[in-house]
Amino acid sequence: MKMKGLTRREFIKYSLAGAGFAIALTITPNGYRILKAEEAEADSRFHPNLWISIAEDGRVTIIINKSEMGQGVSTALPMTAADELDANWRLVSFVEAPAGPEYRDPVMGLQLTGGSSSVKDMYKPFRMAGAAARTMLISAAARTWSVPEGECEAVSGTVRQAKTGRVLTYGELVKKASALPVPQKPALKKTSQFTFIGRPLARLDIPDKVNGAAVFGMDISVPGMLYAGIARPPAYGAKPLSYNREAALKSPGVVKVFPVPHGIAVVADGIEDVWKAIRALNVKWDKGASPELDNKTLRKSFIEGLDKRGPVALDRGDAAKAFLPGAAHVRIEAAYMLPYLAHVTMEPMDCTAHVRQDRCDIWVPTQNQTGVLQSAARITGLQTDRIHVHTTYLGGGFGRRGDFGYATEAVQISKLAGAPVKLIWSRPEDIKYDTFRPGQSCRIEGAVDSGGRLISWSHKVVVPSIFEHFAPQMMKGGIDPAAVSGIVDMDYEIPNLHVEWVKLENPIPIGFWRSVGNSHNGFTIESFMDELAHAANRDPVEFRLAQLVKKRHLPAMRLIETAAEKAGWGKPPKKGQAMGIAYHFSFGTRVAQVAEVSVDEKKGSITVHKVVCAIDCGPVAVNPSILTAQATGGIIMGLSAALGERIDFKNGGTITSNFYNYRELRISHAPEIEVHILKNQKTMGGVGEPPLPPIAPAVANAVFAATGKRIRNLPLEPELKGRL
Amino acid sequence: MISLKVNGKTYRVDVPPGRMLLWVIREKLGLTGTKFGCGMAQCGACTVHVNGRAVRSCVTPVSSVLGKEIVTIEGIPKDHPVKQAWIAEQVPQCGYCQPGQIMQATALLASNPAPTEADIVKAMNGNLCRCGTYPYIKRAILRASRRMR
Ligand code: FES
Numbered sequence: 097m098k099m100k101g102l103t104r105r106e107f108i109k110y111s112l113a114g115a116g117f118a119i120a121l122t123i124t125p126n127g128y129r130i131l132k133a134e135e136a137e138a139d140s141r142f143h144p145n146l147w148i149s150i151a152e153d154g155r156v157t158i159i160i161n162k163s164e165m166g167q168g169v170s171t172a173l174p175m176t177a178a179d180e181l182d183a184n185w186r187l188v189s190f191v192e193a194p195a196g197p198e199y200r201d202p203v204m205g206l207q208l209t210g211g212s213s214s215v216k217d218m219y220k221p222f223r224m225a226g227a228a229a230r231t232m233l234i235s236a237a238a239r240t241w242s243v244p245e246g247e248c249e250a251v252s253g254t255v256r257q258a259k260t261g262r263v264l265t266y267g268e269l270v271k272k273a274s275a276l277p278v279p280q281k282p283a284l285k286k287t288s289q290f291t292f293i294g295r296p297l298a299r300l301d302i303p304d305k306v307n308g309a310a311v312f313g314m315d316i317s318v319p320g321m322l323y324a325g326i327a328r329p330p331a332y333g334a335k336p337l338s339y340n341r342e343a344a345l346k347s348p349g350v351v352k353v354f355p356v357p358h359g360i361a362v363v364a365d366g367i368e369d370v371w372k373a374i375r376a377l378n379v380k381w382d383k384g385a386s387p388e389l390d391n392k393t394l395r396k397s398f399i400e401g402l403d404k405r406g407p408v409a410l411d412r413g414d415a416a417k418a419f420l421p422g423a424a425h426v427r428i429e430a431a432y433m434l435p436y437l438a439h440v441t442m443e444p445m446d447c448t449a450h451v452r453q454d455r456c457d458i459w460v461p462t463q464n465q466t467g468v469l470q471s472a473a474r475i476t477g478l479q480t481d482r483i484h485v486h487t488t489y490l491g492g493g494f495g496r497r498g499d500f501g502y503a504t505e506a507v508q509i510s511k512l513a514g515a516p517v518k519l520i521w522s523r524p525e526d527i528k529y530d531t532f533r534p535g536q537s538c539r540i541e542g543a544v545d546s547g548g549r550l551i552s553w554s555h556k557v558v559v560p561s562i563f564e565h566f567a568p569q570m571m572k573g574g575i576d577p578a579a580v581s582g583i584v585d586m587d588y589e590i591p592n593l594h595v596e597w598v599k600l601e602n603p604i605p606i607g608f609w610r611s612v613g614n615s616h617n618g619f620t621i622e623s624f625m626d627e628l629a630h631a632a633n634r635d636p637v638e639f640r641l642a643q644l645v646k647k648r649h650l651p652a653m654r655l656i657e658t659a660a661e662k663a664g665w666g667k668p669p670k671k672g673q674a675m676g677i678a679y680h681f682s683f684g685t686r687v688a689q690v691a692e693v694s695v696d697e698k699k700g701s702i703t704v705h706k707v708v709c710a711i712d713c714g715p716v717a718v719n720p721s722i723l724t725a726q727a728t729g730g731i732i733m734g735l736s737a738a739l740g741e742r743i744d745f746k747n748g749g750t751i752t753s754n755f756y757n758y759r760e761l762r763i764s765h766a767p768e769i770e771v772h773i774l775k776n777q778k779t780m781g782g783v784g785e786p787p788l789p790p791i792a793p794a795v796a797n798a799v800f801a802a803t804g805k806r807i808r809n810l811p812l813e814p815e816l817k818g819r820l
Numbered sequence: 821m822i823s824l825k826v827n828g829k830t831y832r833v834d835v836p837p838g839r840m841l842l843w844v845i846r847e848k849l850g851l852t853g854t855k856f857g858c859g860m861a862q863c864g865a866c867t868v869h870v871n872g873r874a875v876r877s878c879v880t881p882v883s884s885v886l887g888k889e890i891v892t893i894e895g896i897p898k899d900h901p902v903k904q905a906w907i908a909e910q911v912p913q914c915g916y917c918q919p920g921q922i923m924q925a926t927a928l929l930a931s932n933p934a935p936t937e938a939d940i941v942k943a944m945n946g947n948l949c950r951c952g953t954y955p956y957i958k959r960a961i962l963r964a965s966r967r968m969r
Pocket residue numbers: 855856857858859860861862863864865866867876877878879
């Protein structure tokens with residue numbers, strides 16, 4: 097795929113040019129409406145939101161409205177359309193859609209890639225568009241040969257008449273097909289008829305990524321482009337007291353120096369010139385809004401929060417009653433704490449913007465085209481159809497690029513500089529000014545009856561609110577859904593369940609981090625399940641299965657059984673090793689994992705040898721090889737966080753700044769990972785995030801099995817060392 | 821003006837001698853396959869070959885590589901066993917770290933065509949991958965090694 101700097105209008109033209117034939121689709125109150133591109137162009141009432149175009153040489157281009165950040169969406173979505181189209185896969189390529197209302201996600205109403213929803217949300221529309229095109233191509237062939245459509249079938253980019261063996265390629269048919277009416281209810285294939293869906297096809301983006309040819313935001317270059325950076329305050333809310341503008345301006349290559357909302361911007365010929373000038377600026381900052389903020393005060397606020405009251409997210413039965421003396425066989429409680437985490441995408445934040453009088457172009461690795469577009473409109477005062485957002489490849493996303501602050505900054509700087517600029521964040525900026533996964537504390541009380549069944553669970557979560565600022569319309573009855581996700585919807589059968597949220601307020605910027613609230617709650621729920629099992633003298637696998645006895649629990653049950661069996665649960669462990677299990681349901685997908693661990697208690701180090709993962713994302717796994725890759729990546733990212741990641745605070749700001757003090761997992765600590773795909777659940781779930789939550793508790797539970805030490809605070813290794 | 825030999829081609833560029841090789845390659849030569857990840861020799865994203873050795877171009881002043889043979893990801897042939905193995909094993913996810921991983925792996929295999937798993941871990945431990953492709957990287961290196969022997 098080549099990224100071209102096209103405007104939306106040019107883009108549509110380009111999609112149509114050489115495209116004998118293009119199919120669009122629009123969401124109406126009555127469902128989907130499928131259109132030919134010409135109709136879509138002509139009728140302004142419709143905002144068609146995806147396109148398949150077929151050129152006269154037979155090449156098929158699928159326009160995708162989701163960002164490729166490594167999760168494989170640029171292969172998975174084309175597969176769904178190409179399957180219904182019966183395309184020749186070797187002729188299929190993809191193009192990133194520009195930003196515009198027509199490319200919004202039909203479920204979210206935003207052009208945004210997140211929530212593990214891309215394939216889930218786009219599965220039906222992409223298939224419908226493909227099926228409509230296929231129907232028209234078949235019909236075009238039937239007309240050409242003057243035979244009934246029933247005698248013609250689509251096979252790998254051609255239409256064939258079985259009786260005679262006659263064949264016409266799609267390229268030969270596009271002219272005729274484009275003159276035909278568009279079927280509104282094309283027949284979709286049955287699962288057994290799929291040709292691509294469900295197969296481990298090679299990813300379309302990989303050859304370019306192997307050859308260094310893939311264009312990330314960092315790689316954009318436009319004529320006359322300058323480089324920009326920002327001197328930022330060390331403490332939250334700090335204002336500059338003084339800075340040496342003259343010295344910075346005298347620094348080689350520097351073009352401009354001016355204040356911007358987040359600090360002092362420097363524009364220069366090269367990024368090293370920018371960084372040198374930022375040092376020369378020598379900005380003195382005031383103490384900021386909350387100079388007392390540090391690890392200690394933060395920790396204190398999370399502990400104090402546990403004794404506060406907050407809104408109740410769920411109250412089923414009477415949890416308190418079950419905790420009364422004598423009411424339960426076993427009753428325990430425990431408190432947990434998790435740190436702030438950075439995303440640390442390998443590509444630091446960057447954005448190239450070119451603001452002119454009547455037009456603005458933005459080249460940006462973003463998960464949130466709608467956000468970028470609206471922010472640029474506010475800054476430039478231009479109508480959104482004058483703003484052209486070009487989505488590049490993303491060097492990692494993980495939720496980080498749902499925030500668009502870096503794009504806002506690039507637009508502000510380009511406007512003030514009067515030139516195209518590429519803003520690059522250094523790695524220390526990328527870590528220090530990240531929108532972190534918030535820290536969390538919680539207290540859980542649980543009760544089990546003499547038969548080993550859970551009778552009561554009371555869970556108080558102390559965590560700042562992500563949605564309140566990012567998308568207030570998502571707050572449900574005063575509750576941030578991210579705060580309690582994974583708890584209110586856990587699979588275990590619990591007659592009495594009480595879930596409460598205490599909102600913590602502080603100035604630390606936060607955002608969505610792969611699996612969001614599930615990254616906290618998966619750890620605490622599954623650690624506590626383990627504690628309950630041991631308190632009730634039950635095997636952790638058996639104990640979980642005992643809470644999953646109804647018919648609707650079958651997918652969960654099978655996953656836990658599979659992970660346990662494949663890992664050899666219950667058999668004597670290898671010398672010095674122990675196993676831990678965890679299970680979690682999030683983003684519509686269920687995952688069980690068993691971790692095999694050994695612990696060096698003298699050194700306080702944990703080695704994870706192997707992880708067995710069983711995952712069920714529903715009846716179709718569009719591309720099992722991408723699913724396996726996502727499971728592997730999610731486990732490694734979750735393990736990295738579990739073992740060593742933590743953001744540290746001091747003097748009202750962040751002091752963590754690069755890989756030497758943000759401990760990211762390296763190849764030396766990557767376990768062997770085995771992934772088993774199950775298909776017992778009826779509905780389609782997401783894939784990018786669900787594999788992450790179970791790994792931390794699986795490892796913590798294995799550490800307990802190995803040492804008898806229950807670690808309730810993350811990250812695990814520093815905690816273990818602290819106890820030596 | 822200084823003169824640099826990159827991927828067999830000689831370039832003349834006007835940069836101060838203290839400029840890091842990474843930014844000369846990217847900004848002046850327009851070879852953007854080599855990535856910026858940390859600027860502190862911590863992540864390996866910027867790895868290139870200088871006289872056949874893997875070096876971190878983000879901390880390599882251009883003045884130190886004058887007259888030397890520099891190879892970037894663009895200079896590794898598409899049919900090189902390592903690139904082929906990377907495709908066969910479907911290693912990349914976001915792909916950002918991968919040019920650095922491939923440059924590190926090709927340097928390893930050039931000096932040690934039959935590495936053990938321990939050799940691989942040792943050679944590759946400076947190359948971070950946030951997407952977690954490590955198990956795939958190990959498999960790809962072993963695959964390439966089988967072909968190169
Ligand atoms: S950018 Fe050079 S090692 Fe990270």
